[in-house]
Amino acid sequence: MTTYDLLGVGVGPFNLSLAALTDGVEDISAVFLDENPEFSWHPGLLIDGTTLQVPFLADLVTLADPTSRWSFLAYLAEHERLYPFYFTEDFHISRREYDHYCRWAAETLPSCRFGLRVTAVHWDGTDEVFRVETQDVHTARCATFTARNVVLGVGTEPTVPAPMRGLPGKEVFHSSAYVDRAGSLREATDITVLGSGQSGAEVFLDLLRAPQAPEQRLRWLTRSRAFAPMEYSKLGLEHFTPDYTRYFHSLPQHTRDSVLAGQGQLYKAGSAETLAEIHRVIYERGVGGRDPDVTMMPNVAVTDAHRGDGGIELACHHVEQDRTFTVNTHRVVLATGYSAQRPACLDPLADVVDQDASGRYRISADYRVSLDDTVTGGLYVQNAEMHTHGVGAPDLGLGAHRAAVILNAVTGRNVYPLARRSAFTTFGVE
Template identity: 40%
Template sequence: MSNQLMAQKKTNYHVIGIGIGPANLGLAALLTKAEGVTSLFFDESPEFQWHPGMLIEGADLQVPFLADLVTMADPTSPYSFLNYLSSQGRLHAFFFFNRFDIPRREYNYYARWTADQLHNCLFGRRVTDVTYDQGCYCVQVLDQETKVETVYYADHIVVGTGTKPLIPEPLQGHPPEDVLHTSQYVMQEDSIAGAGSVLIAGSGQSAAEVFLELLQKDDRPELHWFTRSSGFFQLESGKLGQEIFSPDYINYFHQLPLERRLEELPNLTQLRNGVEESTLHKIYDVLYHRTAGGYSSGACIQANTEVENITANSDSSYTVTLRQHQQEETFDVTVDRVILGTGYKPDVPEWLDVLTKDANREGDGWLKINRRFDVSFPDERTGRLYTLTDIVHSHGAGATNLALAVHRNATIINDIAGRTVYKETGSNVFQRFGAPESVDKGAE
């Protein structure tokens, strides 16, 4: 360790959070009521922004506003969405808005408002390394502006590094203003606006919202929308189906053998990756109105078709090679821009791989995550490493749901504080997920 680093050592904290997305931001907010628990959170971004590339006007959050940063654990918190509305003079407007779902942009404004009030959240700080020794975590943090690296110490770590865009390797290597992930859509709107033709790949909510946004423009380009899925399906929104986004289901799922958990994940896809009913209805209505009188819709929509390759042409256009799986036929489409709704993958820092190299594993190397969201180690260390990154295999498809992130945070705070700061509720749903004698096993 350099002399400069030695001079920049800081005192010990009970918990340090790495990454400030909605999950860790909610944890930071809830910790303000945990007396005696000191905390600090770092994020390399200069300020809080939640999916800035998908803050399309008119797009709504896919969960009710009650799944804000704190309400599911503490409805009286000053950091609730309703308190944010009150501070902005928007309570009456929201009352007349008369909806549970809220604009995605407003959720981002709310989260930024919360982050601005929390002194334990530091932005523009990149965690470069984390090590563990004798019950203490050593966290090296680089100030992105001053380039000064500081060492902090913590009893516990909470990893909230989230996800990053997933672009298949054959589709990489093109200018980001021409071939882009949906996560960059808003930032590249000016470039897309000049395109005569656009191809969109994917059948999730993001791809659908981009398609609808472009479809409604007065100067709309020729549109092509393809998905490798078997159709453009609606997100399952049935109330009983939604009960998998509950602590009860996590209890059930977590106690299953790994093999059964992995088998179950594909069955839950439609509860996570479909398109909101209202979005699909809007798309169909626009297409119907546009084709009245025999006019062309100006759009090609096709399922069972995967983008296999993208080739740049000399005239700045792109030839996209696609394959229709059921017919086993390949064909090309030439367009000016390509927008990929190809999903996300866990953002796992290198230091986390090193930190967990001695952790317990299950199956073919899956990291073993305990029910209370901490990584399992053979030495039963007192300093816990909590994570919400890459835990679908252990906690289920709904593990990153915004409301369940609040449940996770209440669990972590109670663990760290050694007392019940926030009540962890028992039965939350009307259905039962397993045999009667196994109901409580997952909570152990």
């Protein structure tokens, strides 16, 4: 049996980045496992016309190794799209093309294997390896892999607010399933979108642009204080640099939690361009004195929900006015974000994983989960460390850097030299 130096659980963009950077490193053996039959990146949100919120340089490898054969430019060259892309002069690529780029890498990289569900991860103290149990999703055949290091890249899961849980899937669903459920929305005459992040803005804009059912009314509610754009100034973006990540990790945990609570505008809001287009479309719908049949209301918390005779009844509370009111609607799209969940496959390691007072991983600067001293292998995480590394954890622009840090830690050398300075801002006192 081959004992791998590195085994990745999940093949999303972040572990795919690690797979790409590991490819060609001669003294490292690696394998990456995913239960899905093929690579798929937020398929329910591949809405026509939507783009990444980061430049194309935030691909799998470029910000760690711009010479890599797995760069977005290399993908364009292989698909004979370099000149069309050059003339497009657009720094922000479509979500659909980013998904196709990642599929190209996942299908070509020899270390990526799909259709294998990881069911359990054990530590074998005798042989000093992780034993990773898997099941083939097609044949149900079980197999065990061994590895000296494991990297969790299982992604995040849709967050459904407590009042909405248990409601019918046709009438109420998360925005992650929007493309698949769009057909059921076309027949509804009253649609409510909850959440003012980029997903909520994109869903609302797509509904505004779609052919209207007779007398269709659209509603957009959010707990946020305003439909304000995400912070996108040049210096504001420096919160998504390795410099800020290192600074944030150096803070005490109670300070980290306090800082994160006030940084929503850095990563939770919609883009200024999307919000401007929403305004433009609503303006056009009102030409000639027509009623646009659109309601946009911030400062609203949904406190309860149930299925009524005419659809879904939402109990709402206007936070600033401290007033309650009821909304009756036919469909609810929950653009309520995502959260990291501890995968069940880690249950066998529960007694050796160190946790903070809130039950979260304790994670070192090199993304290694703190384990009991009896475990000599490394357990690393990708996009499960916002509480220790800051707002950049889910950002694609830091994916290649984080993968390079992990690979350097696993090998014990600088396979990929990392820049000593990445921001003009000095975030703390030396």
